[in-house]
Amino acid sequence: MPNPTVLDDAYRATSGQRQDDYGKPEDSFQLIADYWTVHLRHFFHTDITILPKNVAKMLLLTKVAREEHKHKRDNLVDIAGYTRTLSMIEGDEGTVSDATEVVGPEPPPGSIIMTDRERSPFYGTSPPKEGI
Numbered sequence: 589m590p591n592p593t594v595l596d597d598a599y600r601a602t603s604g605q606r607q608d609d610y611g612k613p614e615d616s617f618q619l620i621a622d623y624w625t626v627h628l629r630h631f632f633h634t635d636i637t638i639l640p641k642n643v644a645k646m647l648l649l650t651k652v653a654r655e656e657h658k659h660k661r662d663n664l665v666d667i668a669g670y671t672r673t674l675s676m677i678e679g680d681e682g683t684v685s686d687a688t689e690v691v692g693p694e695p696p697p698g699s700i701i702m703t704d705r706e707r708s709p710f711y712g713t714s715p716p717k718e719g720i
Contacts (some may be wrong), residue, residue, distance in 0.1 A: 594664045621639055
């Protein structure tokens with residue numbers, strides 16, 4: 589059997605067990621975006637809002653910078669993986685949804701069901717901009 593390609597490894601890294609460990613990329617990257625937004629607003633006194641797609645692009649650029657310093661196969665796997673994650677966030681692959689999956693018994697009538705985004709402590713702090 590031939591060795592897996594960079595794209596094979598990137599696909600595996602953005603599927604299956606990784607999603608079981610870290611959740612859906614759009615939810616994980618939304619939480620990262622929320623934290624980065626708070627950090628940047630505090631330290632730079634700006635009204636910036638980081639979006640999940642910005643997180644994917646900045647992480648991708650981090651790997652590009654590392655690859656510029658020294659070639660390492662892992663950089664290329666991660667570049668492809670972050671590219672696929674960006675594609676998923678943009679809705680090109682898989683299902684990207686704000687809907688919350690209900691697990692367990694049905695909630696009582698009149699219950700308020702929040703999406704993962706609404707559960708974030710930073711939800712509603714500012715309307716999102718087009719990103720940076």
